[in-house]
Amino acid sequence: MESNHKNQRAVHERVRGLTIMGLENSVGIGLRTSHCERFLDQNTPPPVIWLEVLAENYFDRGGIRHKMLSMIAERYPISVHGVALSLGSPEGLDSEHLERLASLVADVSPCLVSEHLAWSRSGEVYYNELLPLPLTDETLDIVSANIDRTQDRLGRTILVENPSGYLQFEQSTMSEVTFLTRLTERTGCGLLLDVNNLFISGFNLGIDTAEWLSMVPADVIGEIHLAGHEHGGTADQPLLIDTHGAAVTEEVWALYAAALNRLGPRPTMIEWDSDVPSLEVLLEEAARAQRIMDRVLVA
Amino acid sequence: MLLQLQRTFAAHLLEGKVKGASPDKLRVDALGFGIHANNTRVSLRRAVENAYPVTRRLVGADFFTAMAGQFVASHPPNHGWLSAYGADFADFVAQYQPAADLGYLRDVARIEWARVRAANAPDAPGLDLTALARLDPEALDGLLLNLHVAASLVYSPFPAFDIWRVHQHDGDDEQLPQIDLAIGRQTTLISRPVALEVGVALLGPGDAAFLSTLAQHSPFGAAYQAAVSEDTDYDLASRLGDLVRMRALATFTA
Numbered sequence: 001m002e003s004n005h006k007n008q009r010a011v012h013e014r015v016r017g018l019t020i021m022g023l024e025n026s027v028g029i030g031l032r033t034s035h036c037e038r039f040l041d042q043n044t045p046p047p048v049i050w051l052e053v054l055a056e057n058y059f060d061r062g063g064i065r066h067k068m069l070s071m072i073a074e075r076y077p078i079s080v081h082g083v084a085l086s087l088g089s090p091e092g093l094d095s096e097h098l099e100r101l102a103s104l105v106a107d108v109s110p111c112l113v114s115e116h117l118a119w120s121r122s123g124e125v126y127y128n129e130l131l132p133l134p135l136t137d138e139t140l141d142i143v144s145a146n147i148d149r150t151q152d153r154l155g156r157t158i159l160v161e162n163p164s165g166y167l168q169f170e171q172s173t174m175s176e177v178t179f180l181t182r183l184t185e186r187t188g189c190g191l192l193l194d195v196n197n198l199f200i201s202g203f204n205l206g207i208d209t210a211e212w213l214s215m216v217p218a219d220v221i222g223e224i225h226l227a228g229h230e231h232g233g234t235a236d237q238p239l240l241i242d243t244h245g246a247a248v249t250e251e252v253w254a255l256y257a258a259a260l261n262r263l264g265p266r267p268t269m270i271e272w273d274s275d276v277p278s279l280e281v282l283l284e285e286a287a288r289a290q291r292i293m294d295r296v297l298v299a
Numbered sequence: 300m301l302l303q304l305q306r307t308f309a310a311h312l313l314e315g316k317v318k319g320a321s322p323d324k325l326r327v328d329a330l331g332f333g334i335h336a337n338n339t340r341v342s343l344r345r346a347v348e349n350a351y352p353v354t355r356r357l358v359g360a361d362f363f364t365a366m367a368g369q370f371v372a373s374h375p376p377n378h379g380w381l382s383a384y385g386a387d388f389a390d391f392v393a394q395y396q397p398a399a400d401l402g403y404l405r406d407v408a409r410i411e412w413a414r415v416r417a418a419n420a421p422d423a424p425g426l427d428l429t430a431l432a433r434l435d436p437e438a439l440d441g442l443l444l445n446l447h448v449a450a451s452l453v454y455s456p457f458p459a460f461d462i463w464r465v466h467q468h469d470g471d472d473e474q475l476p477q478i479d480l481a482i483g484r485q486t487t488l489i490s491r492p493v494a495l496e497v498g499v500a501l502l503g504p505g506d507a508a509f510l511s512t513l514a515q516h517s518p519f520g521a522a523y524q525a526a527v528s529e530d531t532d533y534d535l536a537s538r539l540g541d542l543v544r545m546r547a548l549a550t551f552t553a
Binding site: 056057059060061062063064065067068083084085086088089090091094096097100119120121122123124125126127128129131132133134136138139142165166167168169170171204232233234237239241 | 300301302304305306308309312313325326327328330331332334335338339342343346375376377378379380381382418419420421422423491494495496497
């Protein structure tokens with residue numbers, strides 16, 4: 001009962017937030033250091049509706065990066081995407097991390113705040129990698145508690161991103177889409193659907209991507225990510241690796257179109273953060289995503 | 300149960316020697332585990348590389364990869380934000396045996412870390428010369444001034460500033476001017492003179508003595524004496540103007 005209530009509130013908040021911003025049908029790109037100056041150019045501001053930043057890059061309150069972001073946030077709506085909160089930590093969240101995230105959210109009033117279904121910390125060590133979780137009731141309890149604490153502190157709901165999978169645990173007792181759906185019911189959080197991650201998990205782990213898309217409740221998806229991947233693994237066991245360092249592949253574009261047909265238009269973001277190309281390349285990728293979304297809007 | 304699983308998983312992320320080995324107890328796919336282990340090591344090493352580009356140029360990419368890899372394994376980060384990661388790399392470099400004959404390497408690394416610090420330091424006002432001018436001579440003499448929160452001094456027995464300066468860009472090493480190590484000691488000031496820029500400047504002997512004495516919490520008068528003993532012509536009024544422009548000193552409360 002309570003969770004249903006939370007969920008309704010969350011959906012309402014998401015829709016309201018995005019509508020106010022006018023972002024519900026638009027494509028953004030990730031803000032990268034090498035492009036910052038372009039977004040501060042008064043005369044020819046790049047034609048992009050909104051920008052997403054990696055939260056932890058702006059955890060120093062003050063300094064050059066924070067100043068640049070504050071200036072850019074006056075001109076563009078900002079989405080804050082965390083990569084290191086470690087929602088899957090049974091040890092609980094790092095309080096200082098959560099406080100710094102809360103300060104950033106207070107500073108830039110983001111249109112969206114998102115994190116990952118992952119862990120990246122154990123004991124005193126932080127591993128800087130989105131590490132996988134066994135999908136069990138125990139994990140669901142732990143991640144739910146951490147999301148509750150985050151949302152309470154931020155005073156808003158967050159979106160949780162599906163991981164790119166390289167391995168599975170024997171202990172898992174439910175599918176990824178079931179786990180994520182239950183997470184939204186428990187906490188009122190939304191989901192960030194990373195289409196590239198879903199494609200990678202389909203290839204690497206045999207997740208049925210069509211089934212995933214048909215099972216997820218459409219109204220919990222608050223944002224979509226698109227990115228490139230690379231081929232790895234061995235000849236016997238090929239694996240796709242999520243690198244955020246290449247163009248979106250044709251197969252991922254096709255899966256994106258399928259996702260939009262099922263879910264309706266969603267704010268979409270081009271995520272390219274290693275071997276960062278020129279801003280023009282990112283804008284071309286964004287334009288392609290926008291064309292796909294516009295076709296869904298017309299249909 | 301999840302707690303124990305993560306401890307076992309984590310214990311092998313940084314120390315695994317064989318590519319593709321996964322902890323027996325986890326019964327997870329070795330290749331998949333190897334991707335996480337590799338991502339962990341490479342991403343942390345890149346974080347160090349990003350902070351120390353000149354150090355990397357000085358030793359070459361392969362040497363640096365090995366050195367940074369050992370640093371990452373022995374000094375993994377404790378926080379999920381990496382702007383503070385790598386602070387102790389210069390000390391690591393100083394005791395890294397294969398680099399033992401590059402005495403200046405640690406000091407170049409210290410300059411690089413001071414730049415990271417300067418870029419990320421909180422915004423704070425610098426010393427206001429008019430406030431200084433209002434003090435009577437006795438008060439000025441006993442005044443304790445701190446370095447600005449974004450400012451650092453790097454003293455080196457080597458010409459570390461010159462070495463740092465000529466290696467700013469990737470390029471053909473043969474084109475670079477040779478630095479004569481016999482030039483000897485140099486003190487470098489790293490600071491944030493304006494909101495969006497880090498400055499790196501070589502200090503003259505007088506400025507170096509003046510600022511390092513203040514940084515050791517000795518009063519203004521003693522700092523001036525130290526400057527004059529290094530440089531008998533030390534012109535305090537004009538030098539203070541330059542140091543304030545570089546935002547080397549913090550504001551004070553009288």
